[in-house]
Each structure stands twice: as C-alpha cells, then as structure tokens.
Amino acid sequence: MSYTLKETEWAADAIASPSLGKSPYDTLRKVARYYIDEGMKPNGVYAEVEKYVLQCDKAASLVKWERTIDAAVQFAAKHNAVNIDKITVTESELETISKIQSGNQERRLAFTLLCLAKYWNVRNHVDSYWVNSTDSDIMKMANIKTSIKRQCKLYHDLRDAGLISFSHKIDCNHVCVSFANDDSPVMIEITDLRNLGNQYMMYIGQPYFACVECGIVIKKDNPDKGRTQKYCRDCAAAVKAQQSKLSHIKSKK
Amino acid sequence: MPRSWYDRHAISREVSEDEQHIYRSVVADRKPYFMRYIYPALSKQYNTYVKAANKNALREFDMTIPEMLERTASSLTEQQLAFIQKYWRYMPVGISNCVMNTICRKIETQFRLLVAENSKRMFDYKMLKSGSDYSSAHLSAIRQIMNEYNKKVQAYAVEANCVRPDEDEKRASLANLDRWFMGKCIQTCPDSEELCDIVLDLCYSREKTKQFAWKMCGDIIVRNLARRKRSISFPRLDERGNIKWKSERFSIASVPVDVIE
Numbered sequence: 211m212s213y214t215l216k217e218t219e220w221a222a223d224a225i226a227s228p229s230l231g232k233s234p235y236d237t238l239r240k241v242a243r244y245y246i247d248e249g250m251k252p253n254g255v256y257a258e259v260e261k262y263v264l265q266c267d268k269a270a271s272l273v274k275w276e277r278t279i280d281a282a283v284q285f286a287a288k289h290n291a292v293n294i295d296k297i298t299v300t301e302s303e304l305e306t307i308s309k310i311q312s313g314n315q316e317r318r319l320a321f322t323l324l325c326l327a328k329y330w331n332v333r334n335h336v337d338s339y340w341v342n343s344t345d346s347d348i349m350k351m352a353n354i355k356t357s358i359k360r361q362c363k364l365y366h367d368l369r370d371a372g373l374i375s376f377s378h379k380i381d382c383n384h385v386c387v388s389f390a391n392d393d394s395p396v397m398i399e400i401t402d403l404r405n406l407g408n409q410y411m412m413y414i415g416q417p418y419f420a421c422v423e424c425g426i427v428i429k430k431d432n433p434d435k436g437r438t439q440k441y442c443r444d445c446a447a448a449v450k451a452q453q454s455k456l457s458h459i460k461s462k463k
Numbered sequence: 464m465p466r467s468w469y470d471r472h473a474i475s476r477e478v479s480e481d482e483q484h485i486y487r488s489v490v491a492d493r494k495p496y497f498m499r500y501i502y503p504a505l506s507k508q509y510n511t512y513v514k515a516a517n518k519n520a521l522r523e524f525d526m527t528i529p530e531m532l533e534r535t536a537s538s539l540t541e542q543q544l545a546f547i548q549k550y551w552r553y554m555p556v557g558i559s560n561c562v563m564n565t566i567c568r569k570i571e572t573q574f575r576l577l578v579a580e581n582s583k584r585m586f587d588y589k590m591l592k593s594g595s596d597y598s599s600a601h602l603s604a605i606r607q608i609m610n611e612y613n614k615k616v617q618a619y620a621v622e623a624n625c626v627r628p629d630e631d632e633k634r635a636s637l638a639n640l641d642r643w644f645m646g647k648c649i650q651t652c653p654d655s656e657e658l659c660d661i662v663l664d665l666c667y668s669r670e671k672t673k674q675f676a677w678k679m680c681g682d683i684i685v686r687n688l689a690r691r692k693r694s695i696s697f698p699r700l701d702e703r704g705n706i707k708w709k710s711e712r713f714s715i716a717s718v719p720v721d722v723i724e
Binding site for chain 1: 511514515517518519521522523525546549550553626627628
C-alpha cells in the first residue's frame, strides 16, 4: 500500500500524467475518489476510471480490469480522501526516541511508528495512536532491511522500553504507540511519508540528503568526497538522459 | 440446518440456557485441519494465522510458538501459557485428533522428511556443462542480460496478476520475451557451448532461479546430458517387474539415444 498525505493533489497529478504506477489498485482508488469529490455520480466515476486505465495503457482489456476497477470504485465510495498538510513531531517525542539505548534501527523504527500512528489517527478520526500498517510497509518506510526474527526483536526492545504496546488479539500484528506527546514544541514537519527512517537520520545530522527533484531522502554515496549530491539515483539517470539529449541536439545544430 | 449447529454466537439466541453448554461443546464452527488441503482459502487463512501468531510470540517472548510448545508447562510463565491457550482457542481450523486429522499429520511428517532429505543432496551441475572456457567480459555481459531478464519476468508476473491474461496470451508474451533475450545472448556470445557454460555457472553456483539457463540454453544442456549418457532409462510396464505403483508392476528399461550434433 502506498501512503500519501495529500491524495487529492496526488490524484490530480496522476490524471494529468496518466500512469498506473507500481500499485495500480492504489492509483485507481485515489483517482476514483478524486472524481467522487468532484461531484460525479457512481456510473460517471466508473466510466472515468475506465477511461483513465485506457489512457495509461491503450492495449488494456477493460473486461480483465473490471474486478479491479469495481473494487477501487467501491473502496473510494466508502472512504474519504486523505488530505493531511503535515505530520508534526515534537521535541519531547524526539527526546524519547533519542534515549533509546539499543541502536539506530530501533530509533528509526520508533520514529516511523510515531509518524504512522499520527497518520492513522487523522485518517480514522481517532486519538488512539494505533498503527494499522503491515510490517513490510513499516520496515520499508523505516529503511530497515533485516530478518523477520531481528524485526521482531526491534519491536520487543521498543515494547520493553515502554514506547509501544501490542494487540491482545493473537494474530493481530498492529502496535499502539504510547510515547506520543503533542503538548511540546514542534521540531519536525513531515510532508512526505517515504523513507521516514532516512528523514530521522538526516535530522540527527547523519550524511543524508533530500533529492531536489523528487524530494526523497537518501544516504549520500560518498559523504567525504566530491560535490554535494543533489539527485537520487533515478532522478540522476533521468537528468543525465535529458542533458545528453540536449547536448546531442546542440551538437547537431 | 439450525444456525446454532455451526455458529457459536447463535447458541445464546436459539438455545435454552440448560442446553447451551452441550451445544457449545459440539458446535461445528470451524472446519477440521485436514480440510486446508481441500479449500485453498482455508489453507491461506490457517497459514496467515500461524505466521501472525508466531510473529506476535517472537515480539512478546523472543521465541516462536513451536519453541514454547517444546518446553514443559512448568518452565513457561503465566503469560506464555495464556498466549498458547489463546493460540489454540482462536485457531481457524479444528485441531482435534480425529482419524482424518491424524492421517493428514502422518502424511505431512513423511513429506517433510522427504523434502528435508532431498534438499540435503547436492546437485552437481557440472554434468550439464559443455566444458568450454569463457572470458570474464562475456561472463559480466551475460550476467547483466540475466539480471535484466529476471527483472522483466518479475515485472510481467506482477502485471499478469493485475491484468489476468488468458493462458495463450501469457505463453505468447513469455515466449516473445525469451526469444528477444536469446537473441541478445547470441549477439553477445555467439558460441552456444560457451554461452551454455556461462549461464550454468551464473544460475547454478548460488541458490538462484535456473529459469534463465534452461530458457536460453535448454537444448544445449539436454545435448550435453545425452552426450554423457548415451541412453535414457524409464519405468516400463512389466508383469514381473520389481517396481509396484497403482496396482501395476514396472521395471526399468533403457534405450540408446542418438545425439544430433
């Protein structure tokens, strides 16, 4: 599942430059919700989503997409678009995270869980600080790549530190964040839920940077050498391709 | 069928208070364990439940449920015992020792032993090779092609999951992909025997997918095998055979193979 703070804006951009992206179902449900918010009736929404699929892929078979489009439109009809300006992290919360003795992985995980808990609070209109995301999504956002056993150990350490609690349900892996404290000065404003782990590392002064093109925060390749990095790998390749194209056109003139 | 026979929550509504405890003890609110091999959705539900419960156990107690079950009750804490009780109580399948469940578990154990035994045997892939030398330049070029092929196959699998093409279309798309990459491989390394050795070393030296090797050089690999052993053995129907299967008797027969060079 992809997490977007401003789904309406995202959907408008997706409609302007049609692409199904890595998760077509997610894209379609956001686009469907956009049309519902524009005041379209369900039949109209369905037709527009079908048109969008064909814009993304002219050879797409609408019969084969029927079930996905149906599910996306039904989901969109039941759930409002998420439009959150920012997620704030306060001084007291950052202090609590910095006091974690175990290591950077635990701190990154705690930071990510906190941000996600606030996201779900706004999304579900509650104040419970439960994180309803899957483990794979959480670890991806926290930029932690490790075994399941080690991941469970991270959660175990955070629970022992009193920062999170587990569900009583035997097969529910959701956690409740217990160190949230909004009554403290705001130190960080999160406007992008990608690479939350890296965002925390950048905040504490580690060699990370935000790509000027797409905004994603990644680790610097060689922090001690060379010019300051501006682009992430994907944007760098795109910029380089654009520059070679321009220089080729120039040389032909 | 009265709902109280299969829905635990309906018992309090439909049954008198004196009989409720009898109904609760016999309610068929879940399918027995062996039915996970009949209903794929039930198998998925069971696997998801066990995986999630194990994760929770690891998080809470730093040990999995099987590890907890190996210990005696006296060596477990109250919380661990309560956890295990909950684990059995909310299991989506019935785990009682009925006849079918017992048979199912015996067969599972046999299969597990078989799979474990097979995985221990090391496969010597050198018998598939042509015995040609190759350059490191060719090796790295083919490695890049292989990585690209694996990415494309994976991307197609994701797309096919969404779009759900029919079998013919799927087969045609994959065949086109294979043909395109085969052309690229031959362009990079025109010697088919050298190419065969390169792809075998790339795919078999580590625990990786072997699809690339068989798709690019399947015919060369089979030819190499046939060269090494000029006959093929197979079980043939034989009344006096020593191999019994499905009430028939078979014996192993061999036929010579002519290798077309």
